[in-house]
Amino acid sequence: MDRPRFFTPRVLVDVGAILLIMSAALVGFWPAFGSFGFLRPALVGMAVGLVIAWVGAWKRWPTIIVAAVTVGAYFVFGAAGALWTRAIAGVVPDLDCLRILVFGSVGIWKQFVTVSTPLGSFFGMTLVPFILALLVAVGAGTAAWRAKRIWLVFIPLGLLAALVILFGTARSYMPIPQALVMAGVSLAWIAWRSDSNQLMVSEASTAAVRRSKTLKAGIQLVIGALVAGCLGIFVISDLDREALRRHVVPPLDTHAYPSPLISFRDLVDDRAEEVLFIIDGWDKDYLLRLAVMDTYDGMVYNVGAATGASHHFPCGLCIALRHT
Secondary structure (H helix, E strand, O other), X not given: OOOOOOOOHHHHHHHHHHHHHHHHHHHHHXXXXXXXXXXXXXXXXXXXXXXXXXXXXXXXXXXXHHHHHHHHXXXXXXXXXXXXXXXXXXXXXXHHHHHHHHHHHHHHHHHHHHOOOOHHHOOOOOHHHHXXXXXXXXXHHHHHHHOOOHHHHHHHHHHHHHHHHHHOOOOOOOHHHHHHHHHHHHHHHXXXXXXXXXXXHOOOOOHHHHHHHHHHHHHHHHHHHHHHHHHHHHOHHHOOOOOXXXXXXXXOOHHHOOOHHHHHHHHHHHOOOOOOOOOOOOOOOOEEEEEEEOEEOOOOEEOOOOOOHHHOHHHOEEEEEEOO
């Protein structure tokens, strides 16, 4: 395919279609974040990704160069897109931001599906929409401007919609408008691209032919909107969505539970002779450790923030019962 030129109608239509379809898919993050906190990272990721895809198509960069530039853009624009509260002037990444970008690109996915919603109250969760928007924009733009078959562009776009559902919640957000936008824009875009290819071949196309092609694309847009609306009404709104957080057990938060010392006095004074449980093969001369708390705030003992607190028994308090 020929190199795309700046501000040609074809490139502008492609950009508009990709932005609309991706925005409709990313809106599905609303129930997870509980706000539009994902909007800034999504917009920055889409903008940066489309620029990389366009320049890569214009300069005919090989895949390895496009991938390297994408990784570099992640570190350059990641702070402005997802970590702006800690970035210098809200834009420039400092060493702390770079550290979060490095380790967050790997570990944020598990945290995203294990922490409780809304995610807007947890720092760093915006990395997920930023990374998804960046990668999908690069993939969709590259397919739109370098692939010979336009339908290849819907592979990354469809993957984005599926990932938003998987990493989101079981509750959908405006499924009918989402379906209308994604299906309608996709059908109209395909029709426009196929017609524009024909018009590029025939330089003698008249204005009447162009109006006919535009009318045809509009009719397909209406048909796609009707089909998507029907599907949204009868299928999507009643669909029990599967989300990863429904199948992932979150890590135990010991601070969410009352201190075991609350029942310590009752166990020692009032229930000292009561059999609480029986363990087969346990030596009666040994103590059974039930809880270890290594911090004391002046009012109550509790488990410290450091992991493996139960291994620091000499520094803490042990609630133990003899086998009876």
